Amino acid sequence: MPSMALPNLAPAIPEIILAVGAMAMLMLGVFRSGRVSDMINAQAVVVLVLAAAAVILVPGKLLLTFDGVFILDDFARFMKVLTIIGSLVAVVMSIGYFKAEKAMRFEFPILIVLATLGMMMMISANGLIALYMGLELQSLALYVVAAIQRDSARATEAGLKYFVLGALASGMLLYGASLIYGFSGTTEFAGIAAVIAGGGMSLGLIFGIVFLLAGLAFKVSAVPFHMWTPDVYEGAPTPVTAFFAAAPKIAAMAIFVRTMVTAFPAATPEWQQIVVFISIASMALGAFAAIGQTNIKRLMAYSSIGHMGFALVGLASGSLAGVKGVIIYLSIYLAMTAGTFACILAMRRREGAVEEIDELAGLAKRSPMFAFLLAMLMFSLAGIPPLAGFFAKFYVFLAAIEAQLYGLAVLGVLSSVVGAFYYLRIIKIMYFDEPAEAFEPMPGVLRTVLGLSSIVVILFFLIPGPLVAAADFAARSLF
Amino acid sequence: MILAGAFFYLFAGLAVAAAFMVITARNPVHAVLFLILAFFNAAGLFVLMGAEFLAMILVIVYVGAVAVLFLFVVMMLDIDFVELKQGFLQYLPFGALVGAILLIELILVLGSWVISPDIAQHAGAPLAADGVTNTQALGQILYTKYVYFFEAAGMILLVAMIGAIVLTLHHKPAAKRQNIAAQVGRDPKTAIEIRHVEPGQGI
Numbered sequence: 001m002p003s004m005a006l007p008n009l010a011p012a013i014p015e016i017i018l019a020v021g022a023m024a025m026l027m028l029g030v031f032r033s034g035r036v037s038d039m040i041n042a043q044a045v046v047v048l049v050l051a052a053a054a055v056i057l058v059p060g061k062l063l064l065t066f067d068g069v070f071i072l073d074d075f076a077r078f079m080k081v082l083t084i085i086g087s088l089v090a091v092v093m094s095i096g097y098f099k100a101e102k103a104m105r106f107e108f109p110i111l112i113v114l115a116t117l118g119m120m121m122m123i124s125a126n127g128l129i130a131l132y133m134g135l136e137l138q139s140l141a142l143y144v145v146a147a148i149q150r151d152s153a154r155a156t157e158a159g160l161k162y163f164v165l166g167a168l169a170s171g172m173l174l175y176g177a178s179l180i181y182g183f184s185g186t187t188e189f190a191g192i193a194a195v196i197a198g199g200g201m202s203l204g205l206i207f208g209i210v211f212l213l214a215g216l217a218f219k220v221s222a223v224p225f226h227m228w229t230p231d232v233y234e235g236a237p238t239p240v241t242a243f244f245a246a247a248p249k250i251a252a253m254a255i256f257v258r259t260m261v262t263a264f265p266a267a268t269p270e271w272q273q274i275v276v277f278i279s280i281a282s283m284a285l286g287a288f289a290a291i292g293q294t295n296i297k298r299l300m301a302y303s304s305i306g307h308m309g310f311a312l313v314g315l316a317s318g319s320l321a322g323v324k325g326v327i328i329y330l331s332i333y334l335a336m337t338a339g340t341f342a343c344i345l346a347m348r349r350r351e352g353a354v355e356e357i358d359e360l361a362g363l364a365k366r367s368p369m370f371a372f373l374l375a376m377l378m379f380s381l382a383g384i385p386p387l388a389g390f391f392a393k394f395y396v397f398l399a400a401i402e403a404q405l406y407g408l409a410v411l412g413v414l415s416s417v418v419g420a421f422y423y424l425r426i427i428k429i430m431y432f433d434e435p436a437e438a439f440e441p442m443p444g445v446l447r448t449v450l451g452l453s454s455i456v457v458i459l460f461f462l463i464p465g466p467l468v469a470a471a472d473f474a475a476r477s478l479f
Numbered sequence: 480m481i482l483a484g485a486f487f488y489l490f491a492g493l494a495v496a497a498a499f500m501v502i503t504a505r506n507p508v509h510a511v512l513f514l515i516l517a518f519f520n521a522a523g524l525f526v527l528m529g530a531e532f533l534a535m536i537l538v539i540v541y542v543g544a545v546a547v548l549f550l551f552v553v554m555m556l557d558i559d560f561v562e563l564k565q566g567f568l569q570y571l572p573f574g575a576l577v578g579a580i581l582l583i584e585l586i587l588v589l590g591s592w593v594i595s596p597d598i599a600q601h602a603g604a605p606l607a608a609d610g611v612t613n614t615q616a617l618g619q620i621l622y623t624k625y626v627y628f629f630e631a632a633g634m635i636l637l638v639a640m641i642g643a644i645v646l647t648l649h650h651k652p653a654a655k656r657q658n659i660a661a662q663v664g665r666d667p668k669t670a671i672e673i674r675h676v677e678p679g680q681g682i
Binding site: 136148150 | 623624626627628630631632634635637638639641642644645646
């Protein structure tokens with residue numbers, strides 16, 4: 001008979017805070033009549049901050065609970081804090097947008113909190129069932145959030161597309177998980193690793209890994225499972241796009257890394273070739289397909305596909321240095337994305353939000369500071385030194401070269417050069433084209449987000465130490 | 480043992496008869512009611528096998544939810560079942576083929592029991608020696624070892640519910656809703672106005 005004692009809940013305190021907080025917010029939203037959106041937005045921010053504090057403050061080096069399916073190590077802590085920052089930025093930036101669009105709904109912050117809960121459960125997953133549960137929780141919340149402006153045909157279409165393709169990807173992941181379970185006899189990562197180390201790879205396990213990778217690649221929108229990204233990014237409301245581009249990507253990449261490194265360390269040659277392929281394909285597609293885009297949200301979609309390709313370069317090396325590179329890449333990617341989307345949200349005239357790249361024409365003459373910071377972010381996204389984006393790429397390529405993946409590194413650098421074209425085109429439009437009509441003044445919240453992210457991006461090279469050390473610390477807990 | 484055998488044949492016979500009526504009944508509402516009867520008899524068969532949890536789940540989920548849903552759909556949608564049934568004979572050969580394949584599969588499964596009788600021992604899960612019923616056993620494992628997944632599934636269902644409401648519920652300002660406190664709190668002073676109307680004049 002199993003023991004009746006309560007499991008150790010301490011490692012899951014952040015998740016419990018989010019779950020209870022979301023339910024409390026829901027009760028408030030349902031039973032308080034009148035306009036409660038402001039209060040619930042504020043509560044969502046408080047709940048997320050509390051959860052982040054709990055992630056950092058729960059004592060212990062490596063905590064396992066719920067029969068070993070839930071793990072809280074340094075890697076999980078680091079990734080959870082990044083994810084929560086992504087969600088926080090999305091909630092804070094959404095308030096002004098939805099007010100201006102008169103589409104404020106109190107469910108939005110609640111769904112963001114629940115999606116964050118799913119992401120954190122996913123990051124802490126130490127087994128296939130826990131992985132799937134977290135993944136479904138976050139995906140389901142994201143499908144709803146994509147279509148939250150239900151009167152807009154584009155948003156509804158985006159939500160439906162995301163849902164259908166996401167359900168297909170979840171099915172593939174589940175099929176892979178069932179194959180892995182069938183051929184290894186366990187769903188826990190450590191158990192799977194032990195089976196492979198003892199008995200080697202079987203054909204069934206390889207099939208399982210391929211399907212699992214397909215499902216995970218969908219969630220990080222890596223080629224060839226990227227098709228949903230541009231349509232969903234363009235159709236969803238801009239703050240939702242800002243959310244999609246940051247937090248879910250980070251969480252999915254975290255579980256991608258954890259699964260490969262802790263469950264399949266003995267099968268590295270097998271999954272390495274798949275990861276190398278999707279990495280090269282993502283970088284190349286991200287670079288070439290973005291060139292012809294005129295909508296800035298669509299452009300950012302291709303840009304995020306490319307960036308996930310670069311982050312996967314680190315994972316492809318399968319080493320400590322590689323995982324460290326992925327962590328640094330995701331941290332810097334978060335800062336760059338948050339800043340860029342603050343700029344995109346600030347592209348608003350009196351008649352409404354605009355999304356075409358040409359609307360930025362001559363921005364340097366209208367608002368020089370805005371243009372300068374956006375230019376810095378674009379340079380950073382392109383990976384030009386001494387901005388943060390360069391260091392992000394530097395660490396992943398360094399790991400790839402150490403792992404003797406020279407072809408991958410060379411192709412990565414080449415696609416980075418191609419990608420620089422469309423980032424530089426935005427700068428050219430801002431600085432050298434005839435000015436278009438001016439935007440509304442930038443709201444304070446967006447200024448703050450843009451300011452903070454610019455500080456990280458521009459000044460990272462002065463003090464890279466803390467982030468690199470923290471990433472190293474986090475990566476070590478996986479090996 | 481004889482009593483159990485008698486009940487088995489009662490439930491099994493009724494289940495088969497009810498299932499037959501489901502596909503032959505002309506009135507779709509009757510078909511759904513026969514389906515419910517078939518479910519009840521299947522639940523009885525489960526009880527005979529000592530799987531009382533499955534039996535209750537069958538009654539609660541299939542009879543309580545699924546069949547009632549069917550009933551709603553059948554009653555709410557205006558489907559012309561006579562027209563639907565017109566091509567019945569046309570599909571008969573195909574249906575018979577599927578039925579025959581199913582029958583062969585069932586015979587194969589039962590045949591394996593005849594060939595090696597010790598397999599039949601694995602068919603029924605043994606009850607725990609200390610008299611733990613299977614409901615209790617399921618509960619013990621679901622709320623201890625798998626409590627995390629159980630709670631996670633609960634959160635997923637919560638999100639599904641929020642999603643369905645967010646995406647479909649429209650508040651109609653013109654709709655009249657019940658406000659029990661306000662309705663009960665009415666008194667003659669606020670609710671009625673008494674006017675004296677002169678004969679031959681309107682208000």
